[in-house]
Amino acid sequence: MPNAQEQHVSQTGTLSPDTPSPDAPSPDAPSHRKSHAPDRRPWLVRRGLLLEPGPRRRLALGGFVNQLGTAAFLATAPLYALRVIGLPIGQVGLGLGIAGLVGLLAGPPVGHLADRRGPRGVFLASLLVQAAAMLSLLFAHSFVAFVLSVAVTDLAGASGGAARGPMIRRFGGDEVPRFRSYLRSTAFLASTFGALAAGVVIQLDSGSAYRALIVANALTFLGCAAVVRGVPALEPLPAPTASNRWIALRDRPYLAFVVLDGILWIQGEVVTYALPLWVVLHTQAPRWFTGVALAVNTVMVVVLQVRTSRGVSGGRVAARATRRAGLAFLVGMAVIATAAGLPGWAAAAVMAAGVAVHTAGALWHAAGSLELRFRLAPAHAQGQYSGVFGLGMGLCYTVAPGLLGLLCLGWGGPGWLVMGGVFVAAGLAMPLVVRWAGKSRELAA
Template sequence: MSAVLPAAGPARQLASVTLAATVGKGIFLTAGVLFFTRAVHLPVVRVGLGLSIAGAVSLVTGVLAGHLADRRGARGAYVAALAIGALATFGLLAARDFLSFLILVTIAVSAQAAGMVVRGPVINEIAGDRPQALRAYVRATTNVGISAGAALAGWAVQHDTVTAYRWLIVANGTFLLLAAALAIRLPRVRVTPAPPTASLWVAVRDRPYLALSLLDGILSIQYRVLTVAIPLWIVTATQAPGWTVAAVVVLNTAVVVLFQVRISRDIDTPSLAGRAMRRSGVMFFLACVVISWASGVPAWAAAALLLAGVAVHSVGELWQAAGGFELSNVLAPKHATGQYLGVFGIGMGLAESVGPLLLTSLCIAWGRPGWYVVGALLVSAGLIVPPVVAWAARTPPRVPRAPSAPQASRTIGEVVT
């Protein structure tokens, strides 16, 4: 079985949905800002403000969508999120001013966040008691889809015309609409009734879970290290050749696609997940140190250090993703999985908002000492995770899931995300 496609059946159907949706996401991430500035003719500052507002709103939307999925069913919520995202994306073609842009981009970004949250219960339903491998396959497929979308966006950037950017938005919306159509074929997700004494917003009152969300959010700054800090570091502080910017992205994508399933399949308890998060923090620290050394050395040495640092960083990313997947799901009561996943996603959302400013201020403006500070922040967050996991395990009420069957994950797809 390949590293991207799980075994035939509902798991592969979900991989197809994910691939279509993330091609659209890759298009938006790569060229969305250029569409807003070149085709809609909005100032860069206003585009940044609008995207920040949309991101903040999406944090709340994710929690609400998760709660809706718990009560009404996750598959329907997933289809609706993809369809709404597609319609809002097509609507961006009609944006003519800041207000219309803000409304439409907020709907689109919120739908994307909601889709990621409600997809979690769908994964759990398809995979049963051992969802680790399927989550990993979904993540590998996500990386492939985003890379393909970025390649399509490169065509529009190369042409750099209003028409090219508008066709790119059409492609984005079309891929999302295709994902929504494919998602209709996914199995229905059984709704678990809430206990009579259950609180309506139980997730936001679960302090250990909130702490883990925050810690995962701090560790998730590592994603912005790859997309913000390293490219800027290469072009402003090193003699590395220009192709290194693309090479580090290709290397990271290859590591995730080839090894995420293998790493994730055996991380199947909260304690193992906590230890994986701890190891990820150590790897991020080592990666920051190695990457910082790329400044002030010859071009060949800088390229070698950058590639070595990204390789180490990518191993940390594998462990963080596997640990975060397991903790966010296994510590959530079955009747409130969607709501819990929405809360867990707040950490990632905050990292996406704060990360770029933090990294440019420390790593780029300050230089090598800033890289050490970022590395220390990440390793500290990782070291704190295991004791917080232990706190969560002994904090009632915690509704445990059924024990995992030792070999069940292999039915999703043999070997190798």
């Protein structure tokens, strides 16, 4: 006779926010070695810098290759449209905006397809479509062709993200937050290298250089597919007979989590978008400080994200981490706001401290967010829920530049405090949403 936890999972397919995960250990989870046995694993594996051989390592390597090309392309796409295709700046912005919105719509339906047909095949198909769509940019000579190429690329990218979620959840086993944190660290590292490659292409500023980068990005999609092809196929999990096809869109507690979490993810644009403009327009700090701030943010995430995720297991712990993150965002942004009017070096020192505090909040938020993203979703519908999660993040990233521009850059110091207050409010509300989710799942059971 199954125990209470097994009955709860079998009936609802959803873990309560603080129920230990019933997933079997990951196929590549490290075995428990006796303390007296010599550890013959490579040094990088022992230090946690490289995962054990198996599905997790393949997913991490594939993600690194994919993000490497994507980051380089995103930094150069507007210039390619301007310099090579010859579009006016207004059409470039409009085309990228349309493509981004189209891409957001793919997440839930493709995630549902991944739940019912198996995530690996859907993910591989999305990578092949991305490669073809990227190469089609080489033949785009009009606004319509540019929008179609980029829209299909974004559509396939969102589809791949929704299909990748179930693989992360199931291969992550009991260590999903730590595994997802490792993936985030490697993605940050890949983005850094991609940005460096984009810098070289921008410096060359030639049509051949931009085209070469597009071809290289298409190859990264194929490289990612070649790596992920070695990941074992996952059979779809049976859904409860009473399960609604679009369960994620009817799950009000999860939708509330997505809204609050999406608001908190705007914090990523504070360092990459608002801060550089703040440095140039409102402070006397040297302009090269923007690069220092990005370096501080990147190094902290790469080095500390996995460590920060340790112990962040269960809905209540993750909600507390999110609440702590909101407070850190307020403190960090208040410190950054005080840099206006200070002498150059003093302004740089103050903002460096503010960026460090803000990044600490980002580490706590990511650890809590990555735990709740999978914890609150039914096991049989991870793809559909991943699509909804991606939809929420995408919409918030879409409004982030305008919101940060209005508050932080338009209002100045008070605007930074208002934005920090928004983060605090979202963080304080997260424990309430997690408790609501727990009660709704208990009633469903």
